[in-house]
Amino acid sequence: MAFDVGTPILEVPVAEGPSDQHMVLNMGPQHPSTHGVLRLVLEIDGEIVVRLYPEIGYLHTGIEKTCEAKFYQQVVPLTDRVDYLSPMANNLCYCLAVERLLDLEIPEKAQWIRVLLSELTRLNSHLVWLGTHAMDIGALTVFLYTFREREDILRIFEMVSGQRMMTSYFRIGGLSMEPPLDFFDRVRSFISTFPEKIDEYSNLLTGNPIFANRLKGVGYLSAADAVALAVTGPPMRASGIDFDLRRDMPYSSYEKFDFKVPVSTDGDCWARYRLRFEEMRESVKIIEQALAGMPEGPVKANAPKIVLPDREQMKTQMESLIHHFKIVTEGFAVPAGEVYQGIESPRGQMGYYVVSDGTAKPYRVHMRNPTYATLQSLETMCKGRMLADVVAVVGSIDIVLGEIDR
Amino acid sequence: MTTHKTQITLPDKSSVLEAFPDHPALKAILAWKPEALTDARFDRGELTITIAQDDIRAAAATVQSAGYNAFQDVTAVDWYPSTPRFQLSYHIVSHSLKELIRLRVLVDEADPSVESITPVWPGANYYEREVFDLFGIRFEGHPNLRRIMMPDDWQGHPLRKDYPVEGYR
Numbered sequence: 257m258a259f260d261v262g263t264p265i266l267e268v269p270v271a272e273g274p275s276d277q278h279m280v281l282n283m284g285p286q287h288p289s290t291h292g293v294l295r296l297v298l299e300i301d302g303e304i305v306v307r308l309y310p311e312i313g314y315l316h317t318g319i320e321k322t323c324e325a326k327f328y329q330q331v332v333p334l335t336d337r338v339d340y341l342s343p344m345a346n347n348l349c350y351c352l353a354v355e356r357l358l359d360l361e362i363p364e365k366a367q368w369i370r371v372l373l374s375e376l377t378r379l380n381s382h383l384v385w386l387g388t389h390a391m392d393i394g395a396l397t398v399f400l401y402t403f404r405e406r407e408d409i410l411r412i413f414e415m416v417s418g419q420r421m422m423t424s425y426f427r428i429g430g431l432s433m434e435p436p437l438d439f440f441d442r443v444r445s446f447i448s449t450f451p452e453k454i455d456e457y458s459n460l461l462t463g464n465p466i467f468a469n470r471l472k473g474v475g476y477l478s479a480a481d482a483v484a485l486a487v488t489g490p491p492m493r494a495s496g497i498d499f500d501l502r503r504d505m506p507y508s509s510y511e512k513f514d515f516k517v518p519v520s521t522d523g524d525c526w527a528r529y530r531l532r533f534e535e536m537r538e539s540v541k542i543i544e545q546a547l548a549g550m551p552e553g554p555v556k557a558n559a560p561k562i563v564l565p566d567r568e569q570m571k572t573q574m575e576s577l578i579h580h581f582k583i584v585t586e587g588f589a590v591p592a593g594e595v596y597q598g599i600e601s602p603r604g605q606m607g608y609y610v611v612s613d614g615t616a617k618p619y620r621v622h623m624r625n626p627t628y629a630t631l632q633s634l635e636t637m638c639k640g641r642m643l644a645d646v647v648a649v650v651g652s653i654d655i656v657l658g659e660i661d662r
Numbered sequence: 663m664t665t666h667k668t669q670i671t672l673p674d675k676s677s678v679l680e681a682f683p684d685h686p687a688l689k690a691i692l693a694w695k696p697e698a699l700t701d702a703r704f705d706r707g708e709l710t711i712t713i714a715q716d717d718i719r720a721a722a723a724t725v726q727s728a729g730y731n732a733f734q735d736v737t738a739v740d741w742y743p744s745t746p747r748f749q750l751s752y753h754i755v756s757h758s759l760k761e762l763i764r765l766r767v768l769v770d771e772a773d774p775s776v777e778s779i780t781p782v783w784p785g786a787n788y789y790e791r792e793v794f795d796l797f798g799i800r801f802e803g804h805p806n807l808r809r810i811m812m813p814d815d816w817q818g819h820p821l822r823k824d825y826p827v828e829g830y831r
């Protein structure tokens with residue numbers, strides 16, 4: 257089989273011969289503030305960034321290719337690994353896409369639990385962001401506080417799914433199983449104390465002049481640039497674009513919840529920092545509403561050829577056993593077609609594009625991950641600024657290299 | 663099995679144009695260049711507009727001025743061994759209309775190349791590089807068409823369907 261090598265490099269953007277005042281500096285891929293294996297090639301004039309070029313792909317594992325070799329239900333655990341800080345968001349997005357391909361209706365209780373856990377995921381992700389962002393800037397203490405609450409959230413995840421991080425709790429057709437009996441009480445007790453904890457983080461950082469000076473006015477992104485560069489989520493809303501998929505193109509019953517979408521027009525790191533705090537408070541409200549109005553009923557769709565039967569049924573009923581055997585060994589055929597499902601993940605708009613050719617394996621799965629697009633705006637935000645600001649800006653866009661490289 | 667058949671399917675251009683005579687994206691493309699709109703399909707609540715291969719950059723600019731302002735992503739599907747082999751899917755959201763459309767371009771296997779839409783949306787930069795890297799489709803007019811995921815000296819394009827998934831390379 258012959259492969260073409262591809263076109264030669266058309267243009268090399270950095271290091272094509274900087275003038276003798278300029279220096280090319282590699283930041284990463286092992287730099288502690290790059291949140292993984294991000295390599296930034298910087299052209300600097302003294303301490304001023306002239307050009308910046310992110311070099312990615314160090315974590316490329318070919319997840320999209322792997323998906324093509326799996327049955328539809330076997331792809332769910334792979335989606336956990338795309339963004340390891342918000343696994344439930346990836347599970348949800350993939351499941352919603354396949355459910356739309358199947359035209360499958362999900363019971364209301366499952367939808368509400370999905371909303372509840374998605375918002376807990378948002379808190380989880382924002383807590384990691386807050387801790388590491390503050391740590392990059394030099395405020396080490398906050399990290400210990402945020403990870404204390406994150407641990408509680410991870411214990412809740414472990415309670416429902418048996419796993420702390422790679423949850424795979426959302427399945428095609430609903431949830432993998434009923435949540436345990438005291439699950440809602442556990443969430444309730446966590447969420448009743450959480451607003452105080454948000455104030456605690458805010459007290460540690462917001463009034464701190466050193467922290468504020470490192471963020472205020474740094475990494476400015478205009479609204480026009482944000483849209484042109486496909487920036488989504490908190491960085492886009494901090495630049496003044498009022499758009500949130502949860503409110504504007506609702507999925508999974510989000511239209512039944514009452515919440516505000518925080519927007520700021522400042523467009524700098526400080527605005528992004530403040531905005532994520534507001535988002536955490538709104539998430540708490542959504543979780544409270546979900547707990548108060550949790551509907552009764554099953555958590556799996558009534559589709560025995562797609563959804564695995566309960567263990568008890570499978571052990572006692574011949575028909576369930578056959579369905580179980582068929583799903584595990586042959587998968588289930590999905591009608592041909594293509595679907596792009598977008599959701600509002602903690603980092604921005606996440607989209608799964610699933611193409612089916614009518615067989616039991618997806619023909620193509622493409623993941624549109626928010627920080628992959630946001631990374632393109634890094635040069636706009638850092639150009640002409642000090643080298644130390646790059647660290648603040650990278651922290652403020654909340655990157656996860658797992659989802660950038662996939 | 664419980665399903666909800668609320669979504670209609672409109673399989674071809676004439677039925678889509680009949681059902682959505684006032685759709686802003688369709689209207690804008692028809693007003694600009696009717697022959698650029700080669701096909702359309704409405705399925706599972708999503709409108710797919712097939713654009714002639716040479717017209718994609720201008721079509722992107724047209725839907726952008728029609729209110730579809732937020733580019734989401736571009737990716738490819740390899741329909742090997744059928745022809746035309748590649749399908750490019752552009753997903754674009756409108757912040758004001760709160761709606762998603764998909765532009766679709768079919769690309770032949772021999773010398774696969776289309777016009778880049780990076781001049782229209784700078785945010786398409788990385789996505790086009792990714793398609794170039796993993797599918798080997800070139801984007802004319804892209805400012806920096808290099809591999810992005812794989813090493814620069816890599817041979818072949820891994821997401822193509824005829825790329826070997828096991829054995830020695």
